Amino acid sequence: MLFFLVTGTISFIFFLNSLPLKSLPPWTHDMRLLPLYFWKDLSFSLSPVCKSIKKGIFGSVAAMKQDFTSSSKTEHIELNGQFLSLLDLPELALDCILEKLSPVGLRNMSGVCSSLRSRCVSNYLWERHMKYKWGHVLGPAACREWQCFIASRQTLSNSNRKKSQGFVKYLWPLAWFASKFDKPSQVISSPVVDSVMSWYLALESGKFWFPAQVYNRENGHVGFMLSCYDAELSYDSQSDTFHARYPPHGRRAVAIESGVQWERLRVAPVETSPHDLHVSDCLNDLHPGDHIEIQWRRNKEFPYGWWYGVVGHLETCDRNESYCRCFNSDTVVLEFNQYTPGSRWRTTNINRKDHREEGNETDGFYGGIRKVYKDDEIATWKRLWPREILE
Numbered sequence: 001m002l003f004f005l006v007t008g009t010i011s012f013i014f015f016l017n018s019l020p021l022k023s024l025p026p027w028t029h030d031m032r033l034l035p036l037y038f039w040k041d042l043s044f045s046l047s048p049v050c051k052s053i054k055k056g057i058f059g060s061v062a063a064m065k066q067d068f069t070s071s072s073k074t075e076h077i078e079l080n081g082q083f084l085s086l087l088d089l090p091e092l093a094l095d096c097i098l099e100k101l102s103p104v105g106l107r108n109m110s111g112v113c114s115s116l117r118s119r120c121v122s123n124y125l126w127e128r129h130m131k132y133k134w135g136h137v138l139g140p141a142a143c144r145e146w147q148c149f150i151a152s153r154q155t156l157s158n159s160n161r162k163k164s165q166g167f168v169k170y171l172w173p174l175a176w177f178a179s180k181f182d183k184p185s186q187v188i189s190s191p192v193v194d195s196v197m198s199w200y201l202a203l204e205s206g207k208f209w210f211p212a213q214v215y216n217r218e219n220g221h222v223g224f225m226l227s228c229y230d231a232e233l234s235y236d237s238q239s240d241t242f243h244a245r246y247p248p249h250g251r252r253a254v255a256i257e258s259g260v261q262w263e264r265l266r267v268a269p270v271e272t273s274p275h276d277l278h279v280s281d282c283l284n285d286l287h288p289g290d291h292i293e294i295q296w297r298r299n300k301e302f303p304y305g306w307w308y309g310v311v312g313h314l315e316t317c318d319r320n321e322s323y324c325r326c327f328n329s330d331t332v333v334l335e336f337n338q339y340t341p342g343s344r345w346r347t348t349n350i351n352r353k354d355h356r357e358e359g360n361e362t363d364g365f366y367g368g369i370r371k372v373y374k375d376d377e378i379a380t381w382k383r384l385w386p387r388e389i390l391e
Contacts, residue, residue, distance in 0.1 A: 086116075087115055087116075094119070095119075098119060098120060098125055099125060099128070103126075103129045103200060103204075106120050106125060106126070106129075106197075107120070107197070107201070110197075120197075121195055121197050123195060123196040123197075126195070126196040126197045126200055127196050129200060130196055130199065130200050134200070134203060136265075136266075136267065137210075137212050137233075137262070137265045137266070137267060138210065138212075138267065139211075139212070139267035139268055140271065141210075141211045141212075141268060141271070142210040142211055142212065142267075145208075145209075145210055145211055146199055146202075146208065146210070149202070149208055150194050150198075203235055204235065204237055205235075205237075206234045206235050206236060206237065206243075207234075208234070209232040209233060209234045209245065210232065210233055211230065211231070211232055211233075211268070212230075212231065212233050212265050212266065212267060212268065213228045213229060213230055213231065213265070213266050213267070213268050213306070214228065214229055214231045214233075214244050214246075214257075214260060214264055214265060215227070215228050215264045215265075215266070215380070215384055216264065216384055217229045217231070217244070217246060217255075217257065217305075218246075218255065218257055219257060219259075222390060224305070225338060225384075225386050225390060226307060226308045226336075226338050226381065226384060226385070226386070227296075227305045227306065227307045227308070228266065228293070228305060228306045228307075228308075229246060229274070229303070229305040229306075230246075230247065230268065230274040230303065230305075231244040231245060231246045231247075231257075232244070232245040233245075233260070233265065236258075239259065240262075241258070241259045241260055241261055241262075242259075242260040242261075242262075242265065243256060243257070243258050243260070244256065244257040244258075244260045247274065247303050249298070249301070249302045249303070251301075263380075263383075266380075269293075269370065269377075270370060272368070274303035274304050274305070275303050275304070276304075277295070277304075277356075277357055277367045277368050278295055278304075278367060278368025278369070278370065279368060280355055280368045280369045280370070282369060282370060282371040283332070283350075283352045283353075283355055283369065284352065285371065286311050286327075286332050286352070286369075286371065287311060287326075287327050288311050288312060288313050288317075288319075288324060288326050288327075288333075289310065289311060290310065290311040290371055290372075291308070291309075291310055291371070291372040291377075291378050291381070292308075292309055292310065292311060292334065292369055292370065292371055292372060293306040293307065293308055293309075293369070293370050293372060294306070294307055294309060294334060294366055294367065294368070294369045294370075295307075295366065295367030295368050295369075296364055296365065296366055296367065297364060297365055297367070298364050298365075299361055299364070299365070300365065304367055306370075307336065308336075308338075308372075308381045309334045309335055309336045309337075310334075310335050310337065311332060311333065311334060311335070312333040312334065312335035312347065313326050313333060314326050314329060314331065314333060329352070330351055330352045330353050331349050331350075331351065331352065332349065332350050332351075332352050333347060333348075333349055334347065334348050334349070334350065334369075335347050336348075338385065338386055338389065338390050339389065339390045339391070340389045340390065340391055343390070343391060344363060345363075345390075348363075348366055350366065350369070355369070
């Protein structure tokens with residue numbers, strides 16, 4: 001059986017070599033002019049000079065397409081007596097054009113030819129798009145997760161390559177035949193794996209789940225109002241929202257929430273795992289009226305979430321700023337004004353000098369504290385304030 005396979009393969013090879021091979025027609029060289037059509041996607045205003053260039057170029061391209069069936073021999077576009085293609089533009093002009101392309105246009109342009117690909121996949125062009133769309137939801141944890149994602153893909157790719165090589169070595173005549181006639185393509189449309197472009201496209205496709213935090217988890221469930229929890233997120237380009245995957249709470253399964261809006265996401269403000277106690281470094285700087293976030297969890301099997309509150313006054317204080325001495329006390333009162341007065345969730349006290357995790361199975365456990373300094377963070381919490389006071 002193997003003898004017939006080898007004999008038939010060799011005979012077919014000699015048959016192919018005996019066929020007359022004709023050179024490609026001249027119009028094939030004009031295919032490199034296709035990148036000029038991407039000029040139509042530019043979203044910026046062109047100067048009068050550039051408008052005249054654009055008109056001349058696309059007028060010539062249209063004429064070339066009209067005469068295509070009549071064996072046109074034009075190999076370049078003639079403009080004011082000179083021949084011009086996109087790659088003939090000065091470096092600065094070409095870079096300016098690429099900078100104005102949208103992510104979709106930039107990706108399409110990278111598949112035109114190898115010269116444009118080397119430019120279109122550069123981190124310099126994609127970092128601007130990444131920062132504009134994803135900058136406020138991607139933090140250091142997401143960067144580390146991306147590196148792990150890249151490493152796993154490379155490991156899987158290497159493993160599959162070794163398996164295919166081990167199989168092909170038993171079919172060496174066919175492998176030799178493929179290597180002789182199946183030449184590698186000169187234009188590669190897929191981006192390099194470890195690049196900003198790859199990261200951007202992985203985020204857009206939803207294949208890459210990244211860590212971030214979600215305000216008012218589980219569609220604003222009353223039990224999570226004015227809180228922020230860690231989650232893994234995947235983007236849904238159809239609805240321009242996210243799927244959120246929360247870590248399990250005790251024996252509960254992983255909770256998944258869909259339709260999470262952009263404004264409910266943030267980068268984790270501190271590098272503390274939701275299962276670890278945050279080291280509070282602001283206790284000596286807490287004054288009545290300061291905005292804070294404090295870790296809280298139902299029991300010790302649950303991960304922490306961050307809850308919004310303010311620093312209040314001691315019961316012995318008359319709340320007169322001129323005579324207030326709450327700052328000198330070791331006891332710090334924390335108020336959660338989203339709850340009605342008298343609620344067990346309304347206030348809690350912590351020790352300024354020796355703060356640790358405090359609480360019980362009934363009221364939950366309070367952990368580390370971080371002081372909120374930025375106005376935009378405070379504004380976000382106020383925007384999420386519930387319409388009605390909670391019990």
